């Protein structure tokens with residue numbers, strides 16, 4: 001059986017400064033993300049049959065996970081998948097841009113404009129009571145949808161493909177922003193890697209193709 005391990009961070013802890021501070025990044029990555037991985041490995045110790053299943057596939061098929069570990073797999077495989085994804089959709093800060101190519105058309109169609117998208121996403125992130133995430137996902141019909149999930153739940157469990165995600169657990173921003181979640185969200189747009197989001201979008205559309213008429 002292969003243990004789940006912490007993926008390499010694609011940049012230094014201070015790479016997202018001043019919007020996300022180095023101390024938050026370090027603790028978030030080395031403590032929080034690592035703990036989800038440790039807990040997932042512990043949960044799977046007595047269930048070798050899942051030893052070679054990826055964390056993504058575990059959360060895609062939660063219903064097939066034995067009762068005694070399902071909640072732990074949901075939270076900890078979810079935490080592992082969500083954080084691995086989160087690190088990838090961020091980059092060295094720049095001017096707030098937005099998608100290009102195919103995604104910009106899809107966004108205009110669904111949200112009216114990039115600003116329309118940002119407003120709705122921000123509202124969903126602010127409205128998440130307690131801990132959770134906000135997502136932009138591709139639906140099974142190839143459309144776009146914004147919603148937030150509690151805890152470490154991921155759109156993959158609902159059959160959607162996430163292409164952008166924002167961690168709104170307090171551990172993601174409290175050191176720098178304390179209770180000011182709105183300021184954290186506004187600043188986060190500076191570090192979104194639209195190249196990566198666009199890439200996720202193209203792959204999602206490609207993956208859906210055989211299923212579409």
Ligand code: MN3
Pocket residue numbers: 028032083167169171172
């Ligand atoms: Mn987190």
